[in-house]
Amino acid sequence: MRLNRKAYFYILFFIILFIIPVLTDSRLILNILIMVFFYSYLSLAWNILAGFAGQYSVGHAAYFGIGAYTTALLYLRTGLIPWLGILVGAALASLFALGISYPTFRFGIKGYYYILTTLAVAEILRRIFLYWDLTGRADGIRYPLEPDSFWLFQFHWDRTPYYYIILVFLILCMFISYIIRNSQFGLHLLAIRDDEDAAQSVRINTLKCKLIAAAISAALTAVGGAFYAQYTLFLEPDTTMTLFVSIDILLPSLIGGVGTTAGPLIGSFLLTPLAWILRIAYGAEVLHMIIRGVVLMIVVALVPKGIVGTIIDYYIRPLHIKR
Amino acid sequence: MPIIEHPVSAQTLMTLGLLLVIQNVVIMVWSADPRQVVTDYAKLTFTYGDLYIPLPRFLAFVVAMTLSGILHLFLTRTDSGTAIRATAQDSETAKVLGIDVNKVYALSFGLGTACAAVAGNLVSIYYPIDPFVGDTFLIMAFIAIVLGSMGNYVGAFIAGLILGVVEIFTAFVLSSLLRQVVPLIIFLLVLLLKPEGLFGGRLRE
Numbered sequence: 001m002r003l004n005r006k007a008y009f010y011i012l013f014f015i016i017l018f019i020i021p022v023l024t025d026s027r028l029i030l031n032i033l034i035m036v037f038f039y040s041y042l043s044l045a046w047n048i049l050a051g052f053a054g055q056y057s058v059g060h061a062a063y064f065g066i067g068a069y070t071t072a073l074l075y076l077r078t079g080l081i082p083w084l085g086i087l088v089g090a091a092l093a094s095l096f097a098l099g100i101s102y103p104t105f106r107f108g109i110k111g112y113y114y115i116l117t118t119l120a121v122a123e124i125l126r127r128i129f130l131y132w133d134l135t136g137r138a139d140g141i142r143y144p145l146e147p148d149s150f151w152l153f154q155f156h157w158d159r160t161p162y163y164y165i166i167l168v169f170l171i172l173c174m175f176i177s178y179i180i181r182n183s184q185f186g187l188h189l190l191a192i193r194d195d196e197d198a199a200q201s202v203r204i205n206t207l208k209c210k211l212i213a214a215a216i217s218a219a220l221t222a223v224g225g226a227f228y229a230q231y232t233l234f235l236e237p238d239t240t241m242t243l244f245v246s247i248d249i250l251l252p253s254l255i256g257g258v259g260t261t262a263g264p265l266i267g268s269f270l271l272t273p274l275a276w277i278l279r280i281a282y283g284a285e286v287l288h289m290i291i292r293g294v295v296l297m298i299v300v301a302l303v304p305k306g307i308v309g310t311i312i313d314y315y316i317r318p319l320h321i322k323r
Numbered sequence: 324m325p326i327i328e329h330p331v332s333a334q335t336l337m338t339l340g341l342l343l344v345i346q347n348v349v350i351m352v353w354s355a356d357p358r359q360v361v362t363d364y365a366k367l368t369f370t371y372g373d374l375y376i377p378l379p380r381f382l383a384f385v386v387a388m389t390l391s392g393i394l395h396l397f398l399t400r401t402d403s404g405t406a407i408r409a410t411a412q413d414s415e416t417a418k419v420l421g422i423d424v425n426k427v428y429a430l431s432f433g434l435g436t437a438c439a440a441v442a443g444n445l446v447s448i449y450y451p452i453d454p455f456v457g458d459t460f461l462i463m464a465f466i467a468i469v470l471g472s473m474g475n476y477v478g479a480f481i482a483g484l485i486l487g488v489v490e491i492f493t494a495f496v497l498s499s500l501l502r503q504v505v506p507l508i509i510f511l512l513v514l515l516l517k518p519e520g521l522f523g524g525r526l527r528e
Contacts, residue, residue: 112335115335119465120465123507124511127501127504131501244343254336287347289347290343293340293342293344
């Protein structure tokens with residue numbers, strides 16, 4: 001009964017979102033919503049590894065960068081259309097995540113040390129991209145401008161195609177999250193998050209589960225990176241792959257509620273428009289970065305479970321107990 | 324609940340938030356332009372045999388060493404220092420023995436911050452500084468701590484020296500763009516193979 005109501009709510013919500021571009025052609029509103037969906041999407045992808053499996057990664061910028069650069073380079077060097085490039089990027093990011101995660105998880109790196117490991121990996125990759133001729137060094141990669149085309153994934157004046165593409169990505173990502181959350185695999189991940197030793201003692205293959213979660217999370221993040229590449233048509237390591245990109249990815253989840261499906265969405269709907277308004281009001285990145293830092297600190301200190309997590313704790317769980 | 328009682332991952336995120344705030348307040352007030360402190364001795368060098376040693380860097384070295392020495396004396400010879408070491412070793416027992424653990428955390432956090440600030444001062448005399456200058460050093464500091472065994476400050480000191488040498492050699496042999504890559508790879512290897520660090524100690528969490 002409850003599940004149905006939730007599903008109806010989501011369907012209604014997404015129908016409204018689908019109608020919005022029909023009602024308005026304001027580039028500002030569409031741009032803001034695109035960014036809202038974009039960060040919801042990335043945060044949901046991060047959430048699969050951090051929220052479900054409990055492995056807090058602060059290095060998702062690496063997967064993001066791999067997705068973005070692979071798509072861009074394949075298009076520039078071989079002319080492969082971005083839609084296929086995205087898939088290659090996602091596969092590469094998965095492989096990279098597996099390569100990094102296997103030794104990390106195999107040697108039992110957790111918690112604080114996992115944060116440091118992911119941070120270091122992302123930083124190594126950023127510095128290699130800054131050094132590597134293939135990735136355009138610090139100059140970055142600029143796309144040649146093509147006429148608007150769905151196949152080439154480039155649109156210039158009209159924002160509507162980007163809007164629908166990222167909205168579909170977001171819905172797919174929510175669907176994947178939902179399926180994982182309600183599968184046996186998802187339960188295994190939650191068990192690992194809550195108590196890894198206990199999970200292992202009931203014969204859950206914790207290493208394998210964590211690896212699969214990392215690979216899925218990395219692939220989805222890489223797709224987000226590819227969207228970013230097609231959206232901005234310009235890539236450089238210092239804006240695409242820094243620690244702050246990783247923070248942007250995890251912040252909506254932290255605000256909304258780590259480990260929930262609705263959390264990242266709510267977090268991004270609150271944070272991203274705020275960031276845009278502040279950027280317009282102040283005319284620079286500075287003010288909204290400050291707010292972002294303040295929000296991060298407040299959330300971590302006062303509402304560590306995020307909005308959704310807190311609501312569940314105070315309203316929904318007690319109701320269940322009463323019944 | 325005070326932040327110190329949260330899990331370490333939450334504390335890490337908290338400090339990252341603080342970093343965002345401070346960096347951007349600095350940009351707001353003083354802009355993001357790189358600056359340098361220009362002193363009379365900025366370009367002075369002295370030679371020792373075949374070695375050319377820039378005076379500002381040498382001064383930074385001397386001050387850093389002196390400060391490390393003072394810190395060592397503080398941690399080993401004073402009551403507060405002993406309390407810090409006791410808390411690091413076993414906070415529960417320290418509490419039982421009447422040490423105000425939260426005060427110790429506050430003191431050591433403040434002390435660490437102050438030392439980092441001195442390091443920032445020293446850097447400004449030979450290195451162009453901008454609001455993001457700390458990021459590079461921050462990661463190197465993490466590496467030094469883990470390499471030198473968490474909680475073992477002598478280990479961190481030695482690890483810091485090793486890292487500095489490795490970094491400069493990488494810059495010299497490979498490329499200055501890759502100078503931090505090799506230390507980071509060493510860091511990853513140590514994390515994987517000897518997570519308690521090179522100099523003994525214990526794991527947190």
